[in-house]
Amino acid sequence: MEKVFNLTRDMLDHTFADLVAPDREKLLTCIQCGTCTASCPTAYAMDYTPRQLWRLVQLGLKGEVLGSNSFWLCTACYACTLRCPRGIACTETMSTLKRMSVAAGTEKLSSSARFYEAFRDTVRRHGRLHEVELMTTFFGRARRIGAVSYTRLGFTLWRKGKVSLDASSVNIKGLDQVEAIYRKVEELEAKP
């Protein structure tokens, strides 16, 4: 796939790289060697491979980056992070892009975004993860077809005694502490 960008137009956001990377200086030194892409198990399905993505970030093509599916397919396997000859925190940067994309309302793979949010909310309610509640919340919010095959798996797991249907069974004693942590994080993250 060849794509042409007109870099003379005002679509460049030169502050973008500052916001994206946990270590901006390193990201700007990317030499486009492609080791990240070669190491990535899901690059084949990405709109832009990791190598291409870093170049787009450097150029400040914010819309192209945040509207792509690339970072949503990152499984956090850290192969790229470890191999990058420039020491770029590739995996962490992918996570940052996920957060920025949701904040900008441009998430292309909304199923992943809804899954992470369902996870966050389930843990807030119980302190631990309840897998059945997570899956029902997720399928409800993502309105996914295909839930049927997971229901079948869920039934198998239940029959094997692996899952309980009672979400409150995983509640911890320190739920008030967990709630206090969530609230304080929300407060700090709301600050500019």
Place this chain on the structure above:
Amino acid sequence: MKYSYMPGCSLLSTARGYDTSARAVVSELGSELIELDDWNCCGANAIESVSYLLSVALPARNLALAEAAERDLVTCCSSCFLNLFKVNHRLNREPELRGKLDEILGAAGLRYTGKSRVRHLLDVIANDIGVDAVANRAERKLTGLKVVPYYGCQTVRPYGEYDGPYLPTSMDRLIEAVGAEAFPYLWKTRCCGGVLMTTEKAIGMKLVSELLAAAQGADCIATVCPMCQMNLDAYQGEISDRLGIRVRIPVLFLTQLLGLAFELPEEVLLLDQNIVPVDNLLRQLQKV
């Protein structure tokens, strides 16, 4: 040796056999896992995708709870391990994070000073307890059994704290210590796709299919991560259709495998809870 122990959420449900076999195996080897009271979810891979601070604060609550006990905090789950480990790493890397974490944990009446040492169970068994102790305890040698040592990603990456980050060997050595053969497997740290099996199934299926295809010829797969185990174990029917070959290879937790060599009872091994049946494997062992 005594360790604080955080099983992690999966070990209370889908990976129950990992929890029970881990406790039993460690106890048989003369050490003890003491469960951390009231631990909470570490956030898995999900929380960092929605909030950076929460991805630090959730595991940090456990580290704060563990600090008083002054024992290493052990977890069996690779995701828990990485999330807990990362807190210490990030506190060292980002000076401004300390103040924020103090404020967040302070709101919950907690404080973490950074002293809890985080360990993966594989590290504890391979390096604290040691291969020799495992070999000595193995009453029944698993001779002739070809076992794929599948580490997954997050137990060794990115920090490679206790083993090589691409081609680790600690599990290989433990498999050989109980008389089995570590199946040559170049993809021992290739990702299983994690949550993509749920959110983008076609991609998850491709990754797992490749891992299982490369394991053909082995008798079983050993894992040290509940997510890897679930992904490799639960979809083999669909994957057989996809690959056009019959894939039916048991996927055991390492501690279930060690437990077989220690002749531990089914009540702690819970092999019956694995989705691909282990009957053939047990029959094969009886012939030895």
